Amino acid sequence: QKEVEQNSGPLSVPEGAIASLNCTYSDRGSQSFFWYRQYSGKSPELIMSIYSNGDKEDGRFTAQLNKASQYVSLLIRDSQPSDSATYLCAVSYNTDKLIFGTGTRLQVFP
């Protein structure tokens, strides 16, 4: 059973702080890794994709991948109340499907 694990939270951080979201996966054959943001009652929105070990930065977001430890993380710098949402980690083993974690709820308070 291929699994993706996330802490359900909520993760509460003050405005302006760094939010750190973590995800582990079980299958070493995983090739592609994604972070989606989902606001309550809305559909998931792709915010980051990462394919090789190391860091990938896009604005206030940094994705980190460590395939040896089967670990992927998302850092959100200068967190804003508008970042409050559920963050879904997804892993792809080939082109046909994404396997999602249950998501981590992030709360950014003023």
Added chain:
Amino acid sequence: ETGVTQSPTHLIKTRGQQVTLRCSSQSGHNTVSWYQQALGQGPQFIFQYYREEENGRGNFPPRFSGLQFPNYSSELNVNALELDDSALYLCASSLGGLVGMSSYNEQFFGPGTRLTVL
């Protein structure tokens, strides 16, 4: 560039009925994947269509079926609805078939169809 669209937005059915959900893929995309998201859970993969052929299926019974049209839009059909089928149904489009390109399987979701089975 046109994004992924889905219809209807909401749907209420009774147990035993059949339902058809529709999805139009993002402009330029040839692959559509369907997911079911129960409350408080991550999306679960149902199946994927690439160039009108089923290209992978998750752990869902045969009463979940689909098809893809030449314009790459897609339908999800669910027969003999059960109470547990109540969920948000998500369609995602992507540009498949480009082996070796790093972004070839980024999937972009539509707004979803909220199905309630009574």
